[in-house]
Every structure is written in structure tokens, then in C-alpha cells.
Amino acid sequence: MMDLWHSLSATAQDVGLFAALTLPILALGVGLTYGYAPLPLVRAMLWRFRWANGIFVLLIAISVGMGIGLLAQERGLRLGSAMAADKFDLVITAPGSELTMMLATVFLQPSNTPLLDGETYAEIANHPRVKTAAPLAFGDSYEGNPVVGTTAAFVEHLTDGAIDGQQFETTDEAVVGALVDLNIGDTFEPSHGVGDAVEGGHGFEISVVGRMPVTGSPWDRALIVPIEGVWETHGLANGHALEDTHLGAPFDPEYFPGTPSVIVQADSLAGTYLLQSQFTRDLETMAFFPGAVLSNLYRIMGDMRQAMSIMALVSQILVAISVLLGLFILSRLFARQLGLLRAIGAPRRFVLGVVWSYAATLLITGSLLGVALGLVASEVLGQIVSERTQISVPTGLGWTEVHLVAAFLSATSVLSLIPAFSALRGSILAAIRA
Amino acid sequence: MADAIGALFVRDLKVSSNRGRILLSAPKLDIAAGAAVGIKGPSGAGKSTLLFALAGLQQNCTGAIKWGSVDLTAANQTAKAKFRRDHLGIVFQDFLLFDELGPLENGAIQSLFRPKTARAGLRTAASATLKQLGVSRDTGDVTTYSGGERQRISVARALAHDPAILLADEPTANLDRDAADALATDLVSQAKGKGRTLIVVSHDQSVLDQMDRVITVKDGVVA
Structure with a gap:
């Protein structure tokens, strides 16, 4: 029976x-x-x-x-x-609390987190089983919504290519989440800090060139800009040598200021597990599946x-x-x-x-x-x-x-x-x- | 005629309280089918106890109460309920109507637990009886009707299933003189017209005057 x-x-x-x-x-x-x-x-x-x-x-x-x-x-x-968390297959960060890092990366909850350096990022990005490795940069906001720096490839992955408008191509362009109260063609001035720690405007404007479809995640309220722009705004190197003007990967480890987390997409499910295993190292890196953290x-x-x-x-x-x-x-x-x-x-x-x-x-x-x-x-x-x-x-x-x-x-x-x-x-x- | 369901045969009936005290004693009582009989006596003498014993509603009864060939004292509760459902109509002193329902719904209340095939006929009979008794309108619930009309509705309920026996407990006690006289006349005519046995408990002499015979109950003994 x-x-x-x-x-x-x-x-x-x-x-x-x-x-x-x-x-x-x-x-x-x-x-x-x-x-x-x-x-x-x-x-x-x-x-x-x-x-x-x-x-x-x-x-x-x-x-x-x-x-x-x-x-x-x-x-x-x-x-x-x-x-x-569906689009976040594997997250690699500096060692710490998986839950804190997941909340910061997937749910965009502000948090002071240690950074991964350029060499570590390069090791991840150049791994043969890695399809895309998107670094993230936080710290700015606009009217309470987080401004997140990353690569165009990650925005493509997050939206499955279904962007209304176009992808950002320069550091003064942004793609906004579906619930951000800005239209394509509008401009905004990012402020330094997030939440109660907002200090003031950076003094320049960014144009909205695209809008993401609804993802049902906190990323719907994010303003996504090229990560190079975030780094430059904060007086850091922009991830590329001076004469290199392209945006996105590959980044030069010598000019890589650091990232709190890297969102990794592997070539296969087996590859994802392999990467999780290889980048789980004491005192160096922590690799975790957000789905597994949620499950716990x-x-x-x-x-x-x-x-x-x-x-x-x-x-x-x-x-x-x-x-x-x-x-x-x-x-x-x-x-x-x-x-x-x-x-x-x-x-x-x-x-x-x-x-x-x-x-x-x-x-x-x-x-x-x-x-x-x-x-x-x-x-x-x-x-x-x-x-x-x-x-x-x-x-x-x-x-x-x-x-x-x-x-x-x-x-x-x-x-x-x-x-x-x-x-x-x-x-x-x-x-x-x- | 003795086997007719309306013929009553009572022998050595004793009704006791739960503590064993004898409430009523009826050594011998015979009523022919179709007779109209009044029961009188002082308050507390046991008139209603006798009536309800004859209906199979009284507990702790010994002796024999036979309606035709049906011995009620020997019957279980289910059989007694069936007997009342099939052969008995009861009119209570204070009507006992469903206040939320109209005259016809009250009059035809038995149709709710009758087989589907019998329901329409029972409603038609209730409607006809209500008309015969002078309750011609069927609007609103029964609380909007006078006391006399409400007692007539309860009479219609007792007659709708065409019982062979009609028992009434002080049916005119809550009515004024005119309404009481009219109801007594209607009760007798409804019973006589169909050859029903009618047994009425009453203090009202004008009701008792219309009966074929009057039984007296005194100090718990049926004379």
C-alpha cells in the first residue's frame, strides 16, 4: 500500500x-x-x-x-x-560567514566585507571550467536604491538578455532594475554610502540606458553600472591598465582594486561543484551555493x-x-x-x-x-x-x-x-x- | 373496530416518576375509534400525563396502551416515533411552532422527513387544512399571526399527514373566548369529518361540552 x-x-x-x-x-x-x-x-x-x-x-x-x-x-x-537566488549559481568571496556574504551578494544587504584581490579574481576568471566570473562593487546608492558595479556579461546573465533599452557601454551609463523609479533617458547622481550612512552626491550624473525585467529579487531596485565606474569614483584603479579603455573582463590583476564577491557561472553542473570544491580554501577563499545556504x-x-x-x-x-x-x-x-x-x-x-x-x-x-x-x-x-x-x-x-x-x-x-x-x-x- | 388504529385499549397503566413515585394510574380505559373524548380534572391531577402516555411520550410506563394492535408500552423509541409519525397528530398548549418559518412551512413540517414522493402531497394537505381553518394568507413568519391563528397552524400541522388519532393538550388555554370556541368547533369537525379519534385535555367546559364523552382524572387516577 x-x-x-x-x-x-x-x-x-x-x-x-x-x-x-x-x-x-x-x-x-x-x-x-x-x-x-x-x-x-x-x-x-x-x-x-x-x-x-x-x-x-x-x-x-x-x-x-x-x-x-x-x-x-x-x-x-x-x-x-x-x-x-536562482541566478546565483556559485559565489566566491573572502572567508567569513556564508550567510552574511549571501545576504550582501544576492539580497544586496549592506555589509562590511573583506575583498578578494586581483590575483585571486584572475585565478577564478581564468579557470578552464568558468564561463563567466562577475566581480561586484557596492558602496553607492541613489534615493535608497543600491548602485551596484559589475560587468555587462553578468547583467546579460541576470536578465537572460531581455533588457528594455540597451546594455551600458560607458561608465556614465546604467541599467536599472524594474522597480527603480527612473525611465530610460533619465539621469541620476549616485551618493556615497548606503542606507543611513549616505554622505552626499559624487558630483556627476549617470544616464539610464536600459531597464531589466522583473526578477523578483532586490536587484529589481538596483542601479547597475560598469564596475570600472564605481572603482574610479572612489579614487581606485579601474581594473585595467591606463591605455586599456574597454569595460568588463578580462581585468588586469595589477590594476584590480578588489571585490567583495565574484558571481561565477561554470560550464556545467559538474563544473560548478568542482569550482566550489577548489575555491573553498582556509584563509584564502570561500565558495558557496546560495541555494544551499538558503536550504540550511x-x-x-x-x-x-x-x-x-x-x-x-x-x-x-x-x-x-x-x-x-x-x-x-x-x-x-x-x-x-x-x-x-x-x-x-x-x-x-x-x-x-x-x-x-x-x-x-x-x-x-x-x-x-x-x-x-x-x-x-x-x-x-x-x-x-x-x-x-x-x-x-x-x-x-x-x-x-x-x-x-x-x-x-x-x-x-x-x-x-x-x-x-x-x-x-x-x-x-x-x-x-x- | 377494536383493531382499528384509532381504537384505544388501556389496562393497568401506571406512570411513575424517575424516583418511582406513581404519577398516574389508569386501571381500565377503552375508547372507540372515531370517538371524541375530553379529559378533565384539577390542575396537577395527571391529565396531560395521561395524554402524553397515550402518545408514547411519557417515560416509565407499565401496563398496556394499545392503539388497535400496536402496544405502545412494549414498543421501543424508534417504533413509538414511527407510530406518532404515521398515526398521531398532537396539538400543544403553547403551539410549539418554528417562529422563523411561515404558516405553510410549519403546517407541512412533517414533509421535511417524509419520503420525497410524499412531500408535495403533504404540503397540499397542509395548505388545504390551513384554508379550512381560516388561515388563508401565507406571508411572513408565524410571529406575525395572532394566538388563535397560531394555534390553528399547529392544528394544521397535526392533521397534515391525515392521522387516525388527534391528541390535544389544553388547545384553547392561551386563546380568548371567541377564538377558543371557534377552535374547539374546528377540532371536533376536523376529527369527526374524517372519523378520527379525538382526545382533548381541557379545563374549558365549552370544549368539553362538544365531546362525546368526558373522562375525569383526579389525584393521579383515571376514573
Whole structure:
């Protein structure tokens, strides 16, 4: 049986699990109401206790919404950060913290990092398995957006060649990210420093000649210029001998001022692993896969995710218990009518069906509202996270959330049989005289 | 006629409380099918206990309550419910209507748990009975109707499935004189017209006057 399950595709397993989780509520619905027409009485109960019902629905919606929002947001953040790191196959930096270097390189978070010298860069760039080796230079900004120096080849790699306008060809030209508030033809004056450490303008202007498509990463807010321009602006050599006026690789090690990180694209996957191995050297260089660093981060965060999931589950259990207690009370308030049904000979299954359908209506309505609430919360949270990190966080309903809602619905619908059965207990006359 | 479902045969009936106190004792009571019988007696004497025992609603009953060939004291809860569903109509003192529903929905409430094929017929019967009883409009929920109209709606609910037996517990207690008289007349005519057995618990002499026979319950004993 387990072999058959494991042989199914992920989607088939998700659908199968969903079907299994919804089976109890479907079976109960059909089993209790088949052949009967309880809806008018369910409507009557819903209307009689409309305010209490509204509060129950809201409680369920908030509980389900919290669970869905947390799960969707966590998944979105994972997906978004993974997508942002997609174009960064291998990063080589000076030894230090992989996480810090990944945040600086992939997510453009300002950080003081040691530099790789010209000889090391040349060794990387000249390695036979290296296709492109793009040095980066940070330190300037424009209206809070980072100005990043690199090579045209890296911009090509980052955008798959889909630049609106053209590639930069001189040090006073820039290609901007999709979310930068500048149009092609506009000019800007870069300031020295980033964030709170901005000191003042450099006193010259750069023209925007191209715009990148949306990448879903912090690079969407970057202004990318030739790395030679950044070096020159800061009074450093520009990576080439004086008589050499070309931009980009190859760089002359003697005139290479240093770079915090080199983004490497190898000739193959095997080449990437070989390079990672060869450039992981104590006290010299550190080579890492951003995807692997993220994966480790997710693993550490996994405990937190589990804690969040447990908190969401506990809140749902508490809400389910309070709803069930409420259903007990409401069933008692409706005891005379339920007693009347029994007195005039209504079958037990019908009376059970009325109370259960009433409870199920509240649970289903609350859960559906909770799904909508969770999606809205996830969307809002996603936008806040995107604003702060510039990582595009995809939102939407995933199978995990669907399973969560189905499990909540089925469990609570089974539990709501308890108040339904309690309505059948005791003397009919006592119920009528209640 | 004794086997007709509307014929009542009671022998050595004793109804006890949960603590074992005897609430009602009826050594012998026979009612012919189609008869209209009143039950009178002082408050707390056990009139309603007798009526509900005859409906199979009273717990802790011993002896025999037979409607035709059906022995209610020997039947389980499911069988008693089926008996009430098929053969019995009950009118309660305080109507016991679903306030959120209209007259026809209340009158035809049994259609909700009847087979699909019987639902339309039951609704038609409820509608016709409501008209016969003078509840001609079917707008709004039943809280917008007078007490007399609401009791008529509960009578229509009791009759919609064409039962052989109609039991009524103080049906006129919450009505004014005119409404009470009109309801009593309607109850008797609805029962007599279809040959139903009618048993009415009442303090109201004008109701009891319309019955073929009146039974007295005093101090928990059916005389």
C-alpha cells in the first residue's frame, strides 16, 4: 500500500490526501441528510441565533485565516528567496560567514566585507571550467536604491538578455532594475554610502540606458553600472591598465582594486561543484551555493515553522472547542423545537441531521471566510516583506493550506456530532417544557 | 373496530416518576375509534400525563396502551416515533411552532422527513387544512399571526399527514373566548369529518361540552 502511495506523483498524493481528509464530512453529510430536507430548519436555527452564529463564524474565520496566512507566508518567503537566488549559481568571496556574504551578494544587504584581490579574481576568471566570473562593487546608492558595479556579461546573465533599452557601454551609463523609479533617458547622481550612512552626491550624473525585467529579487531596485565606474569614483584603479579603455573582463590583476564577491557561472553542473570544491580554501577563499545556504537556513527555520504550525493548530483546537461549547448552548436554546420534532415522530437521523447541518454550515462558512482572510493576510504580509526585503513573495493557496482546512473541517464536523447526539438525549417532554 | 388504529385499549397503566413515585394510574380505559373524548380534572391531577402516555411520550410506563394492535408500552423509541409519525397528530398548549418559518412551512413540517414522493402531497394537505381553518394568507413568519391563528397552524400541522388519532393538550388555554370556541368547533369537525379519534385535555367546559364523552382524572387516577 505504501509502495503504491509513494509511486504516485506529488499532485496525486495531494489530491488523494485532500479526498481522504474531506471524506468524513462528506460521509456524515450524506449519511445524516440523505432522503431528508433539513434546510428550512437549519435556516431557522441560523436566523434565530444570527448574532451568536456571526461571532462563531468570525472566530472560525480568524483561526483558519491565521493558520493559512502563516503557512502561505512562510512558503511564499521560501519560494521568493529561492527564486531570488536562482541566478546565483556559485559565489566566491573572502572567508567569513556564508550567510552574511549571501545576504550582501544576492539580497544586496549592506555589509562590511573583506575583498578578494586581483590575483585571486584572475585565478577564478581564468579557470578552464568558468564561463563567466562577475566581480561586484557596492558602496553607492541613489534615493535608497543600491548602485551596484559589475560587468555587462553578468547583467546579460541576470536578465537572460531581455533588457528594455540597451546594455551600458560607458561608465556614465546604467541599467536599472524594474522597480527603480527612473525611465530610460533619465539621469541620476549616485551618493556615497548606503542606507543611513549616505554622505552626499559624487558630483556627476549617470544616464539610464536600459531597464531589466522583473526578477523578483532586490536587484529589481538596483542601479547597475560598469564596475570600472564605481572603482574610479572612489579614487581606485579601474581594473585595467591606463591605455586599456574597454569595460568588463578580462581585468588586469595589477590594476584590480578588489571585490567583495565574484558571481561565477561554470560550464556545467559538474563544473560548478568542482569550482566550489577548489575555491573553498582556509584563509584564502570561500565558495558557496546560495541555494544551499538558503536550504540550511530553511532547515534551521524549520523548527520555527513547526512552532508556528503548532501554534496555529492549538488556536484552531481552542476555537473548535469554544464553537462546540457554543453549539451545545445553542442546541439547548433550540431544545423545545428539537423536542417537538421528536414528539411528532421525526426519525433520530433527521434530528441529528438538522443539528449537524447547522454546525457544519457554521464551520464551512467560517472556514471559507478564513481561507479568504488568510489569503488577504498573506498578500498584505507579502507586500510588507517585499517592501522591506525587495524579495518578491509569491502568495496563494497551496496544498498544505487546503489540507489544513480540510482536516479542521472534518475533525470539527465529527466533533459536532456530540452536541447533535446530546439533542437526542433525555426526555422529549422535558425538552418540550424547557 | 377494536383493531382499528384509532381504537384505544388501556389496562393497568401506571406512570411513575424517575424516583418511582406513581404519577398516574389508569386501571381500565377503552375508547372507540372515531370517538371524541375530553379529559378533565384539577390542575396537577395527571391529565396531560395521561395524554402524553397515550402518545408514547411519557417515560416509565407499565401496563398496556394499545392503539388497535400496536402496544405502545412494549414498543421501543424508534417504533413509538414511527407510530406518532404515521398515526398521531398532537396539538400543544403553547403551539410549539418554528417562529422563523411561515404558516405553510410549519403546517407541512412533517414533509421535511417524509419520503420525497410524499412531500408535495403533504404540503397540499397542509395548505388545504390551513384554508379550512381560516388561515388563508401565507406571508411572513408565524410571529406575525395572532394566538388563535397560531394555534390553528399547529392544528394544521397535526392533521397534515391525515392521522387516525388527534391528541390535544389544553388547545384553547392561551386563546380568548371567541377564538377558543371557534377552535374547539374546528377540532371536533376536523376529527369527526374524517372519523378520527379525538382526545382533548381541557379545563374549558365549552370544549368539553362538544365531546362525546368526558373522562375525569383526579389525584393521579383515571376514573
